[in-house]
Amino acid sequence: MLFRDRFTLHRAHQDGDRFEYSRLTHGCRVEESNTLIESRKVGACRDARANVRVMSHDLLVIGGGAAGVFSAITCAEHSNKSVVIVEKTSQLLQKVKISGGGRCNVTHACFEPRPLSGHYPRGEKSLIGPFNRFGAAETVEWFESRGVQLKTEADGRMFPNTDSSQTIVDALLDAARTAGVAIRTEQGVNKISSNGDAFEVDVNTGKSTSARNVLIATGGTRSAAGARLAASLGHHLLPATPSLFTFKIDDARIDGLAGLAVPDAEVRIHESKLASQGPVLVTHWGMSGPGILKISAWGARELAERNYTFDISVNWLPGIDAVALISDLRTSRAKQQLATRSPVDTLPKRLWLRMLAHAEVHESTTWSQLGKANARTLATELTNATFTVDGKSTNKAEFVTCGGVSRDEINFKTMESKLVEGLYFAGEVIDVDGITGGFNFQNAWTNGYHAGMAIAASTR
Numbered sequence: 115m116l117f118r119d120r121f122t123l124h125r126a127h128q129d130g131d132r133f134e135y136s137r138l139t140h141g142c143r144v145e146e147s148n149t150l151i152e153s154r155k156v157g158a159c160r161d162a163r164a165n166v167r168v169m170s171h172d173l174l175v176i177g178g179g180a181a182g183v184f185s186a187i188t189c190a191e192h193s194n195k196s197v198v199i200v201e202k203t204s205q206l207l208q209k210v211k212i213s214g215g216g217r218c219n220v221t222h223a224c225f226e227p228r229p230l231s232g233h234y235p236r237g238e239k240s241l242i243g244p245f246n247r248f249g250a251a252e253t254v255e256w257f258e259s260r261g262v263q264l265k266t267e268a269d270g271r272m273f274p275n276t277d278s279s280q281t282i283v284d285a286l287l288d289a290a291r292t293a294g295v296a297i298r299t300e301q302g303v304n305k306i307s308s309n310g311d312a313f314e315v316d317v318n319t320g321k322s323t324s325a326r327n328v329l330i331a332t333g334g335t336r337s338a339a340g341a342r343l344a345a346s347l348g349h350h351l352l353p354a355t356p357s358l359f360t361f362k363i364d365d366a367r368i369d370g371l372a373g374l375a376v377p378d379a380e381v382r383i384h385e386s387k388l389a390s391q392g393p394v395l396v397t398h399w400g401m402s403g404p405g406i407l408k409i410s411a412w413g414a415r416e417l418a419e420r421n422y423t424f425d426i427s428v429n430w431l432p433g434i435d436a437v438a439l440i441s442d443l444r445t446s447r448a449k450q451q452l453a454t455r456s457p458v459d460t461l462p463k464r465l466w467l468r469m470l471a472h473a474e475v476h477e478s479t480t481w482s483q484l485g486k487a488n489a490r491t492l493a494t495e496l497t498n499a500t501f502t503v504d505g506k507s508t509n510k511a512e513f514v515t516c517g518g519v520s521r522d523e524i525n526f527k528t529m530e531s532k533l534v535e536g537l538y539f540a541g542e543v544i545d546v547d548g549i550t551g552g553f554n555f556q557n558a559w560t561n562g563y564h565a566g567m568a569i570a571a572s573t574r
């Protein structure tokens with residue numbers, strides 16, 4: 115007799131991925147290795163006496179990051195399907211934990227789909243539809259309905275009120291636990307195959323599991339190891355390239371000023387159309403901050419082709435006519451020495467002193483003594499200072515990778531592969547990435563939601 119039945123798990127019991135039938139007609143026990151959360155649901159089963167293969171799970175999620183966990187929760191909350199997350203490290207959500215300097219920039223207060231999608235150098239058009247159905251407002255609502263209040267900072271970034279990423283990790287793990295998602299850690303998937311009806315997934319412990327649907331959410335790494343699972347099923351991969359990286363600049367004007375921030379600056383890359391505006395931060399090895407990270411994201415591929423060697427112009431006073439400003443100060447501060455104060459409050463005095471040194475203007479010079487040639491040099495330093503970039507930050511400071519599974523091969527309504535039925539994708543494994551500000555997590559929540567809902571509704 116062949117039967118298909120759903121049943122409640124009474125007791126978790128470990129022995130690989132095999133199901134042990136405690137009652138052959140109505141129930142069974144499932145065995146999960148490294149299970150942190152017991153599954154209360156298991157998939158369609160067949161009679162053990164018939165000695166046929168057992169379908170272990172309706173959905174197997176590869177990767178326990180933001181995208182994988184969100185898809186798993188969504189599917190489990192909206193269906194009776196059995197869901198398991200297989201994660202290669204010892205803990206889920208490790209990037210969520212370290213994100214946003216330990217505060218987790220969950221999303222961005224940008225509630226219209228089109229402007230929101232404009233923050234994705236790769237994926238802009240593909241995300242408009244998905245954001246219509248699950249955008250930043252739905253993210254806020256999702257977390258608030260689970261008791262997590264979010265606050266908005268002046269620049270639009272949204273963080274938990276607690277200023278602790280642990281709040282987000284706890285909310286997601288609680289939701290997974292409540293929805294009955296099974297979790298296996300320290301199991302890296304190294305092979306996947308499909309026979310049309312189901313997938314066979316091999317993990318590095320030597321075991322394999324079958325599942326009707328598989329979601330690949332392995333994130334974006336330079337090695338693209340996770341994305342290669344998709345490639346093994348016929349998908350094309352765009353080369354993995356760093357996005358959101360800082361610029362290495364060796365220049366006396368900023369040397370030793372690490373930590374100094376200019377709240378609003380304009381950055382332009384020479385011999386390119388790339389430009390951005392935002393806060394710029396001086397680091398030990400060059401420049402960072404949203405103004406730099408943004409341009410690194412938009413220029414990820416172009417800058418890689420230029421081997422991260424190029425010149426930039428920095429306007430430290432966007433919107434201000436420096437020539438007019440200096441001419442004004444020559445009258446209004448006539449007797450004051452140039453070194454006494456920076457010309458405008460937003461420009462840190464330490465940076466201004468470096469500009470004076472670079473322009474070879476003595477600090478004791480008063481504004482009325484400033485010659486025309488020096489005035490011109492200072493105006494250039496203030497609004498069009500050239501710096502040579504010679505490299506980018508090391509891997510540790512790279513936040514996001516662009517590249518991954520080609521967007522053309524994914525249906526963005528469901529996140530299902532256009533090539534392999536039952537195969538889904540979410541998060542950074544896809545060739546989608548956003549600029550800094552909460553956009554990368556928003557992409558993970560949005561993809562995760564649509565994939566989870568589609569699998570919940572699927573008849574597979």
Ligand SMILES: Cc1cc2nc3c(=O)[nH]c(=O)nc-3n(C[C@H](O)[C@H](O)[C@H](O)COP(=O)(O)OP(=O)(O)OC[C@H]3O[C@@H](n4cnc5c(N)ncnc54)[C@H](O)[C@@H]3O)c2cc1C
Binds near residue numbers: 179219304512
């Ligand atoms: C330091 C840092 C700070 C950041 N801060 C922010 C922020 O504040 N806001 C924001 O929006 N974005 C931020 N980001 C980017 C954001 O973290 C990522 O875009 C997001 O985590 C992507 O989610 P994901 O689930 O696709 O991938 P990941 O979070 O990378 O998760 C992928 C998971 O898959 C697992 N895995 C990989 N291969 C396998 C395999 N073969 N088998 C099993 N498991 C596997 C990995 O171990 C990992 O747990 C930050 C990134 C970094 C590095």
